[in-house]
Every structure is written in structure tokens, then in C-alpha cells.
Amino acid sequence: MVNGKEKLIVAIDTNEFDKAKELIDKLEDSVDIFKVGLEQYVATRGKTVDYLKEKGKKIFLDLKFHDIPNTMQSAVRxxxxxxVWLMTIHVSDMEGMRQCAQAAREEADKLGIEKPIIVGVTVLTSLSNQDLQDIGCNMTTEELAI
Known part of the structure; x- marks a missing residue:
């Protein structure tokens, strides 16, 4: 049976480690999964990820990796x-996604740990249809998200 503690994901949307630590400590008995985004990760140089690992929490690393395939594979590894329990990558091509999945599988096997979930981001929620047209994309946000 899955309880709410295993379903709820709390976003750590602060760029200060002390505030992140306070939030984690306050919620640790009620929450198993915490999301660490780009701002938080860079501002604390990954310190919050280390703290979550010490606490035995699942980590949703929401950095939306997007680069050349070799760099993305290295980042995934x-x-x-x-x-991390779950991570995000930008969906730019099927082969790149396949290579990231393969890199995750190989690294997890090498370490003897469970392979993380990889979620593909198709379009950022902040982009409008006009934004897409401005960068030369002739699809709507809805069409890209499918």
C-alpha cells in the first residue's frame, strides 16, 4: 500500500541552504521525496542533495539537462x-534520450543501485505560442507537449 508520504513531492524553492535544511527537517517525518531545482542546486553547490542523502530521502533532481549527447550522458551518470530517484532532461531527440537512459542504466548497474526515473521535458511552462514562433517553431505548446 502506498501512503501519502510516498506520493507527495515537496519542492525546495529557496536558494539558501539553511532555509532548505529547515524545510527538510520540519517535513522529514511526513515527506519522503524532495525536488531540488537548478537555482537551489547551483546556489548551494549541491549541498542540499548531500543533506537529503544523509537523511535517506528520495531526490527529484530537476535540472532539465540539455546539451550535446556526451555532456548529457556525463551529467546523467x-x-x-x-x-537521485528522478531527474529531468530536455527532449531534443530520441537518440539522445536513449543514450541518457542507457548511461543511467549502466551507471546504476555498475554501482549496484536502482536506476533512476528519467522524465523528458518537451516544452517549458513559461513559453507561450508566440515565444515558440519567435524562435522559429511552427508548433503550439500543446502540440509540443504531446
Missing amino acids: AAVRDN
């Missing part, structure tokens, strides 16, 4: 070494 590093995230696996941090034992």
Missing part, C-alpha cells in the same frame, strides 16, 4: 552517482 553524475546524477546516478548521487543516487
Whole structure:
């Protein structure tokens, strides 16, 4: 049976480690999964991820990796070494996604840990249809998200 503690994901939307730590400590008995985004990760140089690992929490690393395939694979492998539960990558091509999944599987197997979930981001929620047209995309946000 899955309880609410295993379903709820709390976003750590602060760029200060002390505030992140306070939130984690306050919610640790009620929440198993915490999301660490780009601002938080960079501002604390990954310190919050380390703290969550110490606490035995699941980590949703929402960095939306997007780069050349080799760099993305390296980033995915590093995230696996941090034992993240879930991570995000930009969906730019099927082969790149396949390579990231393969890199995650290989790294997890090498370390003897469970492979993380990888979620593909198709379009950022902040982009409008006009934004897409401005960058030369002739699809709507709805069409890209499918």
C-alpha cells in the first residue's frame, strides 16, 4: 500500500541552504521525496542533495539537462552517482534520450543501485505560442507537449 508520504513531492524553492535544511527537517517525518531545482542546486553547490542523502530521502533532481549527447550522458551518470530517484532532461531527440537512459542504466548497474526515473521535458511552462514562433517553431505548446 502506498501512503501519502510516498506520493507527495515537496519542492525546495529557496536558494539558501539553511532555509532548505529547515524545510527538510520540519517535513522529514511526513515527506519522503524532495525536488531540488537548478537555482537551489547551483546556489548551494549541491549541498542540499548531500543533506537529503544523509537523511535517506528520495531526490527529484530537476535540472532539465540539455546539451550535446556526451555532456548529457556525463551529467546523467553524475546524477546516478548521487543516487537521485528522478531527474529531468530536455527532449531534443530520441537518440539522445536513449543514450541518457542507457548511461543511467549502466551507471546504476555498475554501482549496484536502482536506476533512476528519467522524465523528458518537451516544452517549458513559461513559453507561450508566440515565444515558440519567435524562435522559429511552427508548433503550439500543446502540440509540443504531446
